[in-house]
Amino acid sequence: DGGITQSPKYLFRKEGQNVTLSCEQNLNHDAMYWYRQDPGQGLRLIYYSQIVNDFQKGDIAEGYSVSREKKESFPLTVTSAQKNPTAFYLCASSIKGQGQSGANVLTFGAGSRLTVL
Amino acid sequence: AQSVAQPEDQVNVAEGNPLTVKCTYSVSGNPYLFWYVQYPNRGLQFLLKYITGDNLVKGSYGFEAEFNKSQTSFHLKKPSALVSDSALYFCAVRDTTADSWGKLQFGAGTQVVVTP
Numbered sequence: 001d002g003g004i005t006q007s008p009k010y011l012f013r014k015e016g017q018n019v020t021l022s023c024e025q026n027l028n029h030d031a032m033y034w035y036r037q038d039p040g041q042g043l044r045l046i047y048y049s050q051i052v053n054d055f056q057k058g059d060i061a062e063g064y065s066v067s068r069e070k071k072e073s074f075p076l077t078v079t080s081a082q083k084n085p086t087a088f089y090l091c092a093s094s095i096k097g098q099g100q101s102g103a104n105v106l107t108f109g110a111g112s113r114l115t116v117l
Numbered sequence: 118a119q120s121v122a123q124p125e126d127q128v129n130v131a132e133g134n135p136l137t138v139k140c141t142y143s144v145s146g147n148p149y150l151f152w153y154v155q156y157p158n159r160g161l162q163f164l165l166k167y168i169t170g171d172n173l174v175k176g177s178y179g180f181e182a183e184f185n186k187s188q189t190s191f192h193l194k195k196p197s198a199l200v201s202d203s204a205l206y207f208c209a210v211r212d213t214t215a216d217s218w219g220k221l222q223f224g225a226g227t228q229v230v231v232t233p
Contacts, residue, residue: 004160040226042121043161105151106163106221108162110159111159
């Protein structure tokens with residue numbers, strides 16, 4: 001079955017450590033996204049990528065980094081510079097397009113819950 | 118700039134009764150509007166979207182939404198709620214201008230509780 005796989009599902013981090021969240025998709029989607037979810041705040045966009053080797057900052061990119069070396073993969077690194085990293089992180093993907101075809105539906109992974117100890 | 122407001126943190130409804138989840142939006146151009154649902158500790162699932170055309174959009178699991186341009190609203194509705202509809206619902210908007218590509222703005226979410 002096609003879909004998005006996020007790992008790990010749960011992750012604990014000590015202060016000062018970098019951690020990397022994995023996101024892999026087999027949907028042949030061009031675009032991939034990372035969102036952060038906090039209670040009562042909805043989803044906020046961290047980074048997104050339309051094509052391999054290119055990505056753009058979202059609304060809350062500070063303290064995070066990404067790479068897009070393969071179409072299928074879009075890992076997110078939460079660095080020690082992120083002051084409040086405890087959250088639920090969601091990866092998503094979609095087809096790429098402009099106009100009405102650009103009103104693309106996001107397919108989400110099951111999420112990764114990061115807790116800072 | 119684009120924004121979405123979901124004025125209710127929680128909606129309580131008895132099984133079999135109509136369900137409405139409210140959403141209002143603000144965009145500089147024309148909107149693309151979406152509804153997603155999230156079950157506990159899971160990712161979001163797409164329910165329906167408005168692009169253009171008929172203001173009443175039908176989606177998955179018996180849900181529908183009505184686009185109202187004058188009121189800048191896109192309320193989600195279901196004629197008869199089920200206990201299994203209990204979940205967190207998100208409204209989202211994207212401006213149709215080219216530089217907004219990829220920037221879907223989500224509301225804070227509305228928790229729906231359907232009681233037997």
